[in-house]
Amino acid sequence: MTEARDHVVPRRLIEKPAGGARLRNLGQYLFLAPALVFMLLTMVYPVLSNLRMSVYDVNVATFLSNSAPFVGLDNYVKVVSDPAFQNAFRLSVYFTIGSLVFQFTIGFALALLFNRSFPGNGLLRALMLLGWMLPTVVSASIFRWMFDGGNGIINFLFESLGLLDAPRHWLIEPNTALIGTIVANIWVGIPFNMILLLPGLQSIPDSLYEAASIDGATPWQSFRRVTLPLMRPVALSVLLLGFIYTFKVFDIVYVMTRGGPVNATTVLPIYVYQLAFNFFRFGDGAAAAVLLLLPLSIVAVGYLWLSQHEESSS
Amino acid sequence: MKNNAVSRRKFLEGLALGTGVMFLASCAPPPAPAAPAExxxxxxxxxxxxxxxxxxxxxxxxxxxxxxxxxxxxxxxxxxxxxxxxxxxxxxxxxxxxxxxxxxxxxxxxxxxxxxxxxxxxxxxxxxxxxxxxxxxxxxxxxxxxxxxxxxxxxxxxxxxNCLVLWYNKAFTEPLGIQPPADWDQFKEVSAALTEEDRFGIVMSGVKSEEGTFQWLPFLWMTGEDLATLDSDGGKAALQLWVDLVDGGYMSPGILNWTQGDVKGQFVNGLAAMMVNGPWQIPVLREEAPDMDWDVATLPVEKQGASILxxxxxxxxxxxxxxxxxxxxxxxxxxxxxxxxxxxxxxxxxxxxxxxxxxxxxxxxxxxxxxxxxxxxxPRAYGPNYPEISNAIQEMMQAAISGQKSVDVAVADAQAIITPLLPA
Structure with a gap:
């Protein structure tokens, strides 16, 4: 139990520099109370309750009777040694990296485009957001039909361009199903990346570019030497946030393939969902959920550290 | 900016204190279950x-x-x-x-x-x-x-x-003088005969959800076998039937991603001459395609007739x-x-x-x-572990139909998962 507490609350945060300040600050804490209570109830409590469930053998027989025996780390051992978990973890890593690389690059390129002024800029930017605004079920269903082997537009396009001899069943072939879901997720994520990167670009003072061009810099040089270094903190934040969003994606994959064929697209969130809500193996599901949260928490702490670091240095 | 950082730290301290309390609370013994009503x-x-x-x-x-x-x-x-x-x-x-x-x-x-x-x-x-x-x-x-x-x-x-039956589009069967198939051999022959370049002879759902299991189990039962004896000649034949239909080009491999609703869509749009589906599609078909001339027949019989409840x-x-x-x-x-x-x-x-x-x-x-x-x-009366059993069947179907495993291996692997999950 103690290692669980250490995991949730790093000791560094509990220790206080001075005791007297605490009372004086009580009034300030009161202002925080509503937000704190909200967070405790809606975020901290479920996570802790999940942590607790992950060390009990909660299943169909013990779910309601509260008679689940304490099993320590048995659920974790069971989950980690399950080949399906290892497969799911690996797929989640592929899914996340594949999505992030393209979302970010294309999002960055579009942000550069929209950072210039041209007629129709506002309208096009609003249209770009469409992918982000559509309910995921809608965009995932559309992609499912686009990738369909019989009547999908992707086959039609590739065949008319001469890139493909015979129609392919993209979401049914084990080698391409994951790629299909990644493509859909990239499309959904591009506006998110663009919209977060654009203000970063806009905050770079024009005078820097002017100075660079006076020194004779080519556009490529000013991009390499001015834009990229100044965008680094923003880009890192976007990538970390993107990781958090992507690693836990459930709906796109579920709607497009249900985790199939066989388990070629059973990413970690789908695996967790299956354990808990399809198989009623709540204890194992909770343990898998904790293992899903682990990399997310590490990245989240990294993000917090980064933004704090950024603030204090600016 | 400096102030901001300090208040964040305080916020985290508050959060830490609260977290500790909540953690203790969540460690408290759970409340006793409510007594069942008499x-x-x-x-x-x-x-x-x-x-x-x-x-x-x-x-x-x-x-x-x-x-x-x-x-x-x-x-x-x-x-x-x-x-x-x-x-x-x-x-x-x-x-x-x-x-x-x-x-x-x-x-x-x-x-x-x-x-x-x-x-x-x-x-x-x-x-x-x-x-x-x-x-x-x-x-x-x-x-x-x-x-x-x-x-x-x-x-x-x-x-x-409800249960599953065989649906056929008379616009395709009547010109060829085809009657609904009575057994599996006829089922394959008819599916082949009805297949055209832009049309499949038969569609069924092999999606990775309960719907896929729902559509395949009747074929297992037709052979006289059940899940306890899945790894048998009958079990293999039932899976082989679906694999043959797909490999022969009479059934689209797309079925692995089609729900029963999607299957109905293929049928209504004339992309398939026959389908396996349930009675809930009757009002849908009458509304979506009032002019379509379809009919239904009982599923083909192997050793015995069967459908799923x-x-x-x-x-x-x-x-x-x-x-x-x-x-x-x-x-x-x-x-x-x-x-x-x-x-x-x-x-x-x-x-x-x-x-x-x-x-x-x-x-x-x-x-x-x-x-x-x-x-x-x-009925699918396989006890409380049925969802996990069903998942093993879906993975078996998908592995064999997509060619990742041979029928023999897929059936044996599924049997190994299913046997301990069946009620004693």
């Missing part, structure tokens, strides 16, 4: 009672329930029924959440393969005594009735039934305070006259054997095929 404790029926009711019905199904409940509330003014419709995909999760939070309705309509899982979970009330004094068991088909049982006890009563049951929730009122409502709905009106409006088939002899179902050419097929429809 029939004797329930309110007498002349007291005003509100019954909460959950289902996942939409469209004509929901309208039929609303009609029926309005009638009930007219007859029993003291009873108010509050019906809540929850999307099918969410109902199981909602029931689990409600059970954990102690907030469940009084009555639930549930998909019959899920019934025993929730009985095992302790969500539904054991109504064995009430069912026995009711004495109607012999009026029901065996399959639907068995799906309400868990470890020999009654946890509800059947509401309606779908449909819903009604169950009373274990924590209800209104057991008597809920039971009265459930049995009132099963009185032939009330049941018939509801089933007709909802477009459903009866689980009630006597009612199935009514001319509503015997005189309609399409419905009578379903009622005939229902005689050999088996």
């Amino acid at each position: 029939a004797g404790d329930a309110a007498p029926s002349d007291q005003p009672v509100t019954l909460a009711w959950w289902d996942y019905m939409t469209a004509s199904n929901a309208a039929a329930l609303d009609t029926q409940m309005a009638k009930y509330m007219d007859e029993f003014p003291a009873i108010t029924i509050e019906r809540t419709s929850i999307p099918f995909a969410d109902l199981k999760q909602k029931l689990l959440q409600g059970a954990a939070a102690g907030q469940l309705p009084d009555v639930v309509i549930i998909d019959n393969p899920d019934h025993s899982s929730f009985s095992a979970l302790g969500v539904f009330a054991d109504v064995t005594d009430l069912v026995q004094s009711w004495g109607q068991e012999s009026n029901y088909f065996e399959g639907p009735w068995a799906s309400t049982l868990y470890q020999g006890k009654n946890y509800g009563i059947p509401d309606n039934s 779908g449909g819903e049951n009604t169950a009373i929730v274990n924590s209800t305070q209104n057991l008597d009122a809920a039971w009265t409502l459930l049995t009132w709905r099963q009185e032939p006259e009330n049941l018939k009106a509801y089933l007709i409006e909802a477009g459903k088939l009866p689980s009630h054997a006597e009612l199935a002899k009514d001319e509503t179902w015997t005189s309609d050419p399409a419905l009578s095929v379903f009622v005939e097929q229902l005689q050999v429809a088996k």
Whole structure:
């Protein structure tokens, strides 16, 4: 139990520099109370309750009777040694990296485009957001039909361009199903990346570019030497946030393939969902959920550290 | 900016303190489970009672329930029924959440393969005594009735039934003089004969969900085998049949991602000459393609005829305070006259054997095929581990049809997973 507490609350945060300040600050804490209570109830409590469930053998027989025996780390051992978990973890890593690389690059390129002024800029930017605004079920269903082997537009396009001899069943072939879901997720994520990167670009003072061009810099040089270094903190934040969003994606994959064929697209969130809500193996599901949260928490702490670091240095 | 950083730290400190408290709280011993309601404790029926009711019905199904409940509330003014419709995909999760939070309705309509899982979970009330004094068991088909049982006890009563049959588009079969296939050999021949460049002979659903399992199990049963003997000549033949249909080009490999709704879409759009589907598509087809000339036939027979039993049951929730009122409502709905009106409006088939002899179902050419097929429809009565068993079947189908595993290996692997999950 103690290692669980250490995991949730790093000791560094509990220790206080001075005791007297605490009372004086009580009034300030009161202002925080509503937000704190909200967070405790809606975020901290479920996570802790999940942590607790992950060390009990909660299943169909013990779910309601509260008679689940304490099993320590048995659920974790069971989950980690399950080949399906290892497969799911690996797929989640592929899914996340594949999505992030393209979302970010294309999002960055579009942000550069929209950072210039041209007629129709506002309208096009609003249209770009469409992918982000559509309910995921809608965009995932559309992609499912686009990738369909019989009547999908992707086959039609590739065949008319001469890139493909015979129609392919993209979401049914084990080698391409994951790629299909990644493509859909990239499309959904591009506006998110663009919209977060654009203000970063806009905050770079024009005078820097002017100075660079006076020194004779080519556009490529000013991009390499001015834009990229100044965008680094923003880009890192976007990538970390993107990781958090992507690693836990459930709906796109579920709607497009249900985790199939066989388990070629059973990413970690789908695996967790299956354990808990399809198989009623709540204890194992909770343990898998904790293992899903682990990399997310590490990245989240990294993000917090980064933004704090950024603030204090600016 | 500096200030901001300090307040963030304080916020985290506050969070840390709160977290500690919550952690202790969550370590506290869990509250004792609520005692199950006793029939004797329930309110007498002349007291005003509100019954909460959950289902996942939409469209004509929901309208039929609303009609029926309005009638009930007219007859029993003291009873108010509050019906809540929850999307099918969410109902199981909602029931689990409600059970954990102690907030469940009084009555639930549930998909019959899920019934025993929730009985095992302790969500539904054991109504064995009430069912026995009711004495109607012999009026029901065996399959639907068995799906309400868990470890020999009654946890509800059947509401309606459905099963799968073979649908064919006469515009494609009649020019070729093709009759519905009687056995598997004919099934393959007919599927091949009906296949054109832009049209598949047959479509069935092999999607990775319960729907895929639902469509394949009848073929296993037709061979006389069952899940305990999946790894047998019959089990392999049933899987090989689907693989052959796909490999021969008579059935699209797309079936691995098609739900039964998608299968119906292929059929309606003339992209498939035959499909396997259930009676709930009748009103859909009549509305979407009123001019289409389709017909239905019983599934082809191998060693024996078989289909799968779908449909819903009604169950009373274990924590209800209104057991008597809920039971009265459930049995009132099963009185032939009330049941018939509801089933007709909802477009459903009866689980009630006597009612199935009514001319509503015997005189309609399409419905009578379903009622005939229902005689050999088996329930998925595989105990509370069924969802995991079903998943193993889906993975077996997908691995063999997509060519990742040979039929022999896929069947053997599935058997290894399924055997320990079957009830002893």
